[in-house]
Every structure is written in C-alpha cells, then in structure tokens.
C-alpha cells in the first residue's frame with residue numbers, strides 16, 4: 001500500500017487526507033499542535049477545522065514531522081504559502097529521497113515571487129518529475145462532506161500525475177491530469193485575488209453584473225500572467241482556472257471572498273485579521289503576484305487595485321471606480 005504523509009492538518013490538509021483515505025491509502029498527518037493530532041487520533045475528528053466530520057482509522061496524526069515522513073512514498077504539503085519555505089527547511093532532511101512532493105497550496109512567495117512548486121524544488125532539490133500540484137474548485141468543507149467535485153493533478157511527468165490521480169480518485173472526487181504545473185499554480189493563486197475583488201463588490205452591495213464582470217476580467221488577467229510564464233492557455237479555461245475562480249467567487253465558504261466582503265462593508269485589513277484566524281491567501285500573496293506580473297511586463301489592474309485596498313491605500317468603492325474608469329483601449333475582451 002502507498003504510504004502518504006500529509007503535512008498540515010488545517011481544513012484542506014484534513015479534507016484531502018480524507019479523500020486519500022477513501023481511495024484506500026495509508027495516511028500519516030502532521031499537525032503543528034499536539035492537541036490537534038491528539039483529537040484526530042482519539043476522537044477521530046479535527047474539531048478545530050472540520051467539526052462533525054468523522055475521520056477513518058487509516059488516517060493517523062502526529063505532531064512530529066519526522067514520524068509522519070518515515071517511509072513516505074508521497075508527501076502532501078498543506079500549510080499556508082508564506083510558511084512553506086521555513087517548514088520545508090526543517091522537514092527536508094527527513095523527506096525520503098524518492099518521495100513525490102504534492103503541493104496543495106495556492107499562493108506566491110513574498111519577496112521571491114516563486115510559485116510553491118519552485119520553492120519545493122529549491123529547498124528539497126527535487127526535480128520536476130518529483131513535484132506535483134493539486135488544484136481545482138475544492139472548498140474543503142464540501143470535499144469533506146463528500147459532495148461531488150473534480151480537480152487537477154499536474155506534474156511535468158505525466159506518469160507521475162497519473163499515479164497520483166489513481167491515489168485520490170474516489171466516488172466523490174474526480175481528479176484529471178495535466179503537465180501544466182505553471183498554469184495550475186498561477187490559476188490557484190490568482191483566483192484568490194479575484195475572489196477578494198468580487199467579495200468587495202458584494203460587500204458594497206453590487207449585484208451579478210458587477211461580479212461577472214470582475215470574474216471575467218480577472219480570468220483574462222490570470223491568463224495573461226500564466227501565459228507569460230509559459231502556461232497553456234487552455235489550463236485557465238479548465239478546473240484549475242475558471243473552475244476554481246467560479247467556486248471561490250461564488251461561495252460564502254471562501255475565505256478570500258469573505259475577506260473581500262468584509263473590506264467592502266468598511267472593515268480595515270487589520271480589523272479583519274483581528275476578527276478571525278482564517279487565512280485569506282490572496283491578501284498575503286497579492287503584492288507578490290503584482291511583482292511577478294511586473295517582472296513579466298504583464299498588466300494586472302485587478303491585482304493592483306486589490307493590493308491598494310488590502311494595504312489601505314484606497315477604498316473598495318475607489319477600486320470599483322478605477323475598474324470602470326480604466327482606459328478600455330489598454331485591453332481587449
């Protein structure tokens with residue numbers, strides 16, 4: 001049986017572990033806090049992140065990463081994007097040299113503008129044939145309730161993507177394969193920023209014309225950056241592009257959309273951070289996505305405006321006005 005280590009016992013690390021368990025794998029999860037590991041093992045529940053969801057006995061947890069990693073064939077990484085590098089530096093010596101590393105994260109590293117797969121390769125030395133990405137419209141709570149959904153497993157080595165696909169295909173979860181790691185990662189990181197913009201529009205009280213306009217222009221912006229990085233444009237029309245964008249921008253379960261909605265209703269970024277421990281990756285990654293766009297000579301007006309609101313340089317109302325006032329000759333539909 002394939003041995004899988006899932007590092008990160010938050011909502012997505014736990015929900016995806018459940019998918020892997022349903023598909024028949026043996027899973028060792030790493031939780032940062034000992035009490036989270038204990039609750040998973042003793043009560044078969046991760047009450048901090050997925051209350052009321054029963055976890056199967058094939059899923060064990062530990063707060064010792066070394067223990068979770070021992071003998072792992074596949075290592076799934078599910079921590080916040082901005083903490084990946086520091087965590088991986090600690091874990092790298094314990095990662096088996098032939099293990100395939102799978103990123104669940106949707107963000108771009110601050111400072112370096114690196115995608116998560118690039119951080120993984122850089123820290124662990126793993127080549128592209130050992131680094132994969134899972135991305136798609138996969139809100140953790142719905143996946144944990146086993147509501148039907150599809151996703152994409154991307155790896156430069158198609159055979160590896162196919163093996164991972166087999167490891168997570170269940171009655172409720174349908175993974176597709178791709179070799180376009182860049183397209184999947186840019187799609188996953190950018191949709192968080194667009195989710196923030198859509199949330200702001202909703203918080204301001206605007207309706208479906210506004211949100212559809214922001215979603216569509218957000219997709220154009222995402223595709224421009226992804227293509228400049230070498231992605232296949234068709235990836236952005238698929239599950240890791242449009243699919244994830246639709247889920248994030250339409251669901252009250254999305255933390256990015258919720259964060260944007262609170263901004264739209266007049267809360268400041270600091271007030272939102274003080275009111276919740278939930279991570280909105282888009283708010284953290286926005287400035288690095290902008291840096292990446294500028295390094296690639298790509299126009300990123302939505303990311304620019306979202307960054308200005310998140311950092312307190314303009315209001316959501318001004319952001320929407322800038323969206324409409326922008327020189328239309330600068331872009332075609």
Ligand SMILES: NC(=O)C1=CN([C@@H]2O[C@H](COP(=O)(O)OP(=O)(O)OC[C@H]3O[C@@H](n4cnc5c(N)ncnc54)[C@H](OP(=O)(O)O)[C@@H]3O)[C@@H](O)[C@H]2O)C=CC1
Nearest residue numbers: 009010011012013032078079083104105106138139140281
């Ligand atoms: N939730 C979702 O629906 C989906 C999320 N994703 C992506 O998955 C990634 C993880 O998100 P998600 O599971 O939702 O996040 P959560 O906020 O639900 O959980 C975060 C997890 O990371 C741990 N953590 C927090 N800070 C650190 C740190 N500095 N070092 C190590 N561990 C840390 C938390 O531990 P502790 O409890 O101790 O704080 C917790 O286990 C994100 O990039 C997100 O975009 C992708 C698809 C779906």
Ligand SMILES: O=C(CO)COP(=O)(O)O
Nearest residue numbers: 136137138139254255256
């Ligand atoms: O990535 C997600 C759904 O695919 C989760 O979105 P949020 O991080 O906005 O909750």
